[in-house]
Amino acid sequence: MSETTTQVDVVVLGSGCAGMMAALAAADAGATVALHEKAELLGGTTALSSGVAWLPANKYQAEHGVVDSIADGRAYLTELSQEMILPEFTEAFLETVDPMLEWVEERTPLRMRLVPGYPDYHPEFPGGLPGGGRSTEPDLFSFHELGEWAERFLGFRRSMYVGETPVGGGTGFLTPEVEQHRAEQRLEGLGRGMLGALLKGLLDHGVQVTTSSCATDLVVEDGAVVGVRFEGGAEVRATRGVVLATGGFERDPDLVRDFLRGPLRHPPGAPTNTGDGLRMAMKVGAQLGVMREAWWVPVVTIPGSDGEQYSGHGVQLVQRERTLPRTIMVNDQGRRFTNEAANYNALGGAFHTFHPTRFRYENEPAWVVFDQGFVDQYGGYGFQAGETVPDWIDRADTIPGLADVTGLPADELRATVERWNELCAQGRDADHGRGDSAYDGWCGDRAHYPSPMATLGPLDQAPFYATRVHSSALGTKGGPRTTTDCEVLDVDGQVVPGLWAVGNVMAAPTGMVYGGAGGTLGPAMVFGYRCGASVAGKPLEDEGVAR
Ligand SMILES: Cc1cc2nc3c(=O)[nH]c(=O)nc-3n(C[C@H](O)[C@H](O)[C@H](O)COP(=O)(O)OP(=O)(O)OC[C@H]3O[C@@H](n4cnc5c(N)ncnc54)[C@H](O)[C@@H]3O)c2cc1C
Structure with missing residues (x-):
């Protein structure tokens, strides 16, 4: 060993939800654990997220009168699978939900709770829950408990529950008293709230956490992974194993181009x-899976903005802004092309439709078009209802005028808006079924929910507005294939000794499916738990939890 080499039982790379869960489970099973994070700040995309975790048949449902079961969860995922979900992952996921929740609540201050009413993303499918019950969120957690670590997370303080945010039907504002109380207590919710509570658990379990520590290579001896090399040359030996929890590859343009099924812009x-x-796994011969898929989401870029609302780089998810009444999406032919209010992951399919004759993506680029009624009643893109619309959004007094400004074909755009207004007057979107699903209006106008009018409303008040919307993703889903305990498999289907992968870096256990709000973090929590126990040598199977 060189002078800079240290040794632990388990090295975990990445400090998002998946990495923290794995580190905690490994430490709890008795291993010495070092967690290394490449960035200066902890938390990865999890810290920027809403911290919602989709957990079918969870223990909180009973007190809310939600009827659910593992059989229903299985039916739902199986129906949606498109043959991409391996059945053993469905079983392992569903069977581990409650043991994971019991365990994490015993070992850390993290407390999850239901986001009441949040419908599944395909709620009318067999086993789906239109009235919600599978989406959970972290309770508020006081960052006072973290000492100096409190300042070391990506993102910014958001001391809210999902139901207080606009997406969850709230205003996004707290009363001054509540705001003051939560600020004094340094209470955080959503993604950072989840991670703060997990980090407290990690520190209490003696996990060594190091930031600004970028892993570059796995150290391999006799075909087994025995450690990690970091930028600068330092090595850490891992007697039991290394966990890749390094998130997706959405920020690498070459990998995005070479693997994904369609455009992913502005992650x-x-x-x-x-x-x-992913690269480290490829170097040791890992078998790859689900490479073409991502957790798709439409975004806008806000010029000159610090994008504080989410991530600090001017990119904002487009959720309410395509779901509320008085707004539609059109392609560069000026035509509506989808149910705008469908869940963001499924919308990826609409953006990736390829036109054989025009030989281009039919619906990318696309525009969101809205009217002054939307502005007065709802607001969006960072401005409140009734506020002045920022200059970066195109506007005109008439629809042909808007076509002129955006370069969209005027006759088509006018016909599209006229047709939309007719459909709204009839109270049903006969063209694309917007408002037919219980999911559609959830992020719409709650005064009308669950009626389709929560999402249907004409564009008939000048001026009219338009902004470009891009096909993007919360993260990618492809990576090394693993066992249900997250052991990485090689191209022959054999376990690579000493290597585990979990979270967005692994071949997603749910294939191309996003079951409901929290569809990425639910599996990350569950498989993080399974992964950590396994790398520490105490797989959950030994504890009586499903294989
Ligand atoms: C605005 C927004 C809201 C979202 N809300 C939700 C939600 O409510 N529910 C939900 O389920 N999903 C949500 N998502 C998606 C979700 O946040 C991610 O899918 C999830 O956090 C991925 O977790 P992870 O642990 O795999 O990766 P991450 O949380 O991204 O963590 C990966 C970490 O690995 C580190 N890393 C990378 N390379 C190295 C290296 N070489 N060495 C060491 N460390 C490395 C990274 O720096 C990063 O910190 C949201 C995403 C966004 C952008």
Whole structure:
């Protein structure tokens, strides 16, 4: 060993939800654990997220009168799978939900709770829950408990529950008293609240956490991974194993181009997710899976903005802004092309439709078009209802005028808006079914929910506005294939000794599916737990939890 080499049982790379869960589980099973984070700040994309975790058949449902079961969860995921979900992952996921929740609440201050009413993303499918019950969120956690670590997370303080944010049906504002109380207590919710509570658990379990520590290579001896090399040359030996929890490859343009099924532009997540773990896994011969998929989401870029609302780089998810009444999306032919209010992941499919004759993506680029009624009643893109619309958004007094400004074909755009207004007057979107699903209006006008009118409303008040919307992703889903305990498999299907992968770096256990709000963090929590126990040599199977 060189002078700079240290030794632990387990090295975890990455400090998002998946890495923290794995580190905690490994430490709790008795291993010495070192967690290394490439960025200066902890948390990755998880810290920028809402911290919602989709957990079917969870223990909180009973007190809310939600009827759910593992069988329903299985039916739902199986129906949506498109043959991309391996059945053993469905079983392992569903069977581990409650043991994971019991365990994490015993070992850390993290407390999850239901986001009541949040419908599944395809709620009318067999086993789906239109009235919600599977989306959970972290309770508020006091960062006073973290000492100096309190300042070391990516993102910014958001002391809210999901239900207080606009997406969850709230205003996004707290009363001054509540705001003051939460600020004094340094209470945080959402993604950072989740991670703060997990970090407290990690520190209490003696996990060594190091930031600004970028892993570059796995150390391999006799075909087994025995450690990690970091930028600068230092090595850490891992007697039991190394966990890749380095997030997706959405920030690496080459990997994005070469693997994904369609455009991914302006990713809103952590800038450090450049596919390092994927490359390390490829170097040791890992078998790859789900490479073409991502957690798709439409975004806008806000020029000159610090994008504070989410991630600090001017990219904002487009959720309410395509769901509320008085707004539609059109392609460069000026035509509506989808149910704008569908869940963001499924919308990826609409953006990736390829036109064989025009030989281009049919719906990328696309525009969101809205009217003054939207501005007065709802607001969006960072401005409040009734406020002045920022200059970066195109505007005109008439629809043909708006076509002129945006370069969209005027006749088509006018016909599209006329048709939309007719459909709204009829109270049903016969063209694309917007408002037909219980999910559609959830992020719309709650005064009308669950009626379709929560999302249907004409564009008939001048001026009219338009902004470009881009096909993006919260993160990618492809990576090394693993066992259900996250052991990395090689191209022959054999376990690579000493290597585990979890979170967005692994081949996603849910294939191309986003089951409901929290569809990425739910599996990250569950498989993080399974992964940590396994790398420490105490797989959950030994504890009686499903394989
Ligand atoms: C605005 C927004 C809101 C979202 N809300 C939700 C939500 O409510 N629910 C949900 O389920 N999903 C949500 N998502 C998606 C979700 O946040 C991610 O899918 C999830 O956080 C991924 O977790 P992870 O642990 O795999 O990766 P990350 O949280 O991204 O962590 C990966 C970490 O690995 C580090 N790393 C990378 N390379 C190296 C290296 N070489 N060495 C050491 N460390 C390295 C990175 O710096 C990063 O900190 C949201 C995403 C965004 C952008």
